[in-house]
Amino acid sequence: MKNLIQAVVVAAALAAPVAVFAQGNAPLTRAQVRAELVELEQAGYNPATGEDPHYPEAIQAAQARVAQQHAVAQAQGVDNSGVGNEAQAAAAAGKPGKMMQPRANDEMKSLYRGH
Secondary structure: OHHHHHHHHHHHHHHHHHHHHHHHOOOOOHHHHHHHHHHHHHOOOOHHHOOOOOHHHHHHHHHHHHHHHHHHHHHOOOOOOOOOOHHHHHHOOOOOOOOOOOOHHHOOOOOOOOO
């Protein structure tokens, strides 16, 4: 009985990391779907063609062009993941804003003035 429990514990310990990696396929968000559609439209796909008999060929050709653009960008080292990179993060800079100073007569007014 003790060997059986040890075997179950070892099997669970070995299976736990596999279960963690299985969670990687999350469904696409609405923003991701819209971004993909915009990318396909820029590659020449028109979703408003209606009952197009060439639908599969048109979207597959647009997907191939997008995949080729991604491959070229990846080969050049361009980060187009939409997450941001160091250069974009470092570009946002500025000086601290000025704090608002109360007007002289605002300090005299009460919250319940007139009641």
